[in-house]
Amino acid sequence: MDSGRVKELPLRDNIAAQRIAEEVIGDFEARMAIVIPTKDEKLELFEGVISGIPHECLIIVVSNSQTRRTDRFKMEKEALKQFCHFTRREALIIHQKDPILARALADAGYTDILVEDELIRDGKAEGMVAGIFIAMIAKRDFVGFIDADNYFPGAVWEYARCYASGFSMAESPYSMVRVLWRYKPKISAGMFFNRWGRVSEITNRCMNSLISNKTGSETEIIKTGNAGEHAMSLRLAETLTYASGYAVESQELISIFEGFGDIVSIVDPTIAKRGIEIFQTETRNPHLHEERGGQHLLVEMLLPSLGSIYHSSLCGNETKRLIIDELLQQNAIRSKEEPPKPRLIAPPQTINMKKFTSVIAEHMKSYSALEGEE
């Protein structure tokens, strides 16, 4: 949970364990934005999640909540404002359908997340990419994602700490931290802590198969194929190709393997030379979140997730067969069907940043949670 403050003792006095002082974590938190994509989440959960973000981090809420019947977005804004007022901190909140943000993206030539060049598409992945752009404008060095449906502020807090401690250990400017939940208890089934969510288990197996087949050695190295809780240095985040919907988290890894794995053509030799570091961190806290749907949701999440692996140029026949088998077993496809191709989203760095900034800069104040207060 923490490893105390700087001491006279050498920090790296141990081979197996590394002590990261409180001050170092604070330094990295201060350079980090936490993006919370949300959509009609219970206000109490939303407010709890906000409260768990370490004080030094910049909070960026990208909300796709309804504004018509009841204006839930307004309620989120108000909750965030209250929190920021009393804790004396800064946060940004923007609606996914914000017309100015969409126009700024369109003007700057970045249309992959837009619908007919007018508004940003629905979907968590699109909200995440929007969050990356806001973090770029806010000039942070790291961006982390945390879902808004978490029951434990203390778990949220730990995720952000995992991110910060991972980045503090990174030697490359291109780094990623993915969180592995210690357990993923299902609320509906009483207090049974099952070690792995089903979706994660299958995704990890297929991704490990892909790696095993390319490297020729059996591996179980991927444990966070579906990690919703993850963070990246912005320098890495800018270069990755994303995917819509539930494919987004696995596509990130696929993009890294494809772009910098030295198997298919390398996207950027400078980056490949510096290397990309991926940290998979196991939390102490269990992950307790809203449980939605059963088999239905499993399939809905599994299909795109495995689709991103299946359609990778790295995916060999053996892994393809494994994916088909898994999907058939879950009744997610019929025989002879394939998982859908992911809808890809171009790397954020393809935007005309100057143009984007010139449109959005003057509106940034209106996204501030404390707008009008100071």
Place this chain on the structure above:
Amino acid sequence: MDSGRVKELPLRDNIAAQRIAEEVIGDFEARMAIVIPTKDEKLELFEGVISGIPHECLIIVVSNSQTRRTDRFKMEKEALKQFCHFTRREALIIHQKDPILARALADAGYTDILVEDELIRDGKAEGMVAGIFIAMIAKRDFVGFIDADNYFPGAVWEYARCYASGFSMAESPYSMVRVLWRYKPKISAGMFFNRWGRVSEITNRCMNSLISNKTGSETEIIKTGNAGEHAMSLRLAETLTYASGYAVESQELISIFEGFGDIVSIVDPTIAKRGIEIFQTETRNPHLHEERGGQHLLVEMLLPSLGSIYHSSLCGNETKRLIIDELLQQNAIRSKEEPPKPRLIAPPQTINMKKFTSVIAEHMKSYSALEGEE
């Protein structure tokens, strides 16, 4: 959860909210011992709780776990040793039936928690008092208690932070922090977060009745009558009269009201002059713990808890009637019965500290989790 690091900004720049810098919390944590009373708790929960104690705090485990059939105490010692080894920190672990500790207490004339002057009695309260003595020997300024049956290391971590932040705000050297859970979800009943445990609710009502009747104004000020998670400055802890069993937490408040409330005779005018500060802190994390028993346990906890209020010299007839009514309603007593008198435990300061230290000092090393390692 945290309020960041020291900034140029004045910390008390706000009237309603107070910012407590990370460094200040660290200073108080370093002066604090956390006592974990445990008895045959699941090893995984025990280990999780240990991991949630902030790095700067001294961990003191007082275990009453079985040593015969399977030596659970040995397993706890091993788990603690592993943890301390890898996190490079110090902890103490002692068995409640440790014969040396019992002898040291007996030799020093403190026999209230002993059975026939031979061993320490069973019971959490007795373990807590033993923990206070160990914290005194370890020369800490504050002692906090955290139960070992908590599912969330992050909640444990927050309790210790609540303690530290409370003490940092205290102006009197005689202070207490009591934790109010934000919710107390019952595991067995799915994910229903009921705002108050039944026992706490009734205890608080009766204690508030006692205060209301003495002061003449209706109050709901007591919200933590049964707070298992609480901490005290050792200077306060030394002066209080405790009670056996489930009466211990409510008796602490009763002892303060009786001893320093300026109604019955004041125990120590110096302390009364400095004042005693009690902080009731609400957590952000819900409290998720092992649920044991239903109505049976409710009665088992409620009876002693209300007994400590009922038999206080401060308790007027109106409050006594309320207590009887509550107990009848819960079928905890039969008509014309009274709740049992609490078995009181003399203040730790009544011990002959010099004698106690002389016996126990040379054995302190054997209680170290890293015994033999350094």
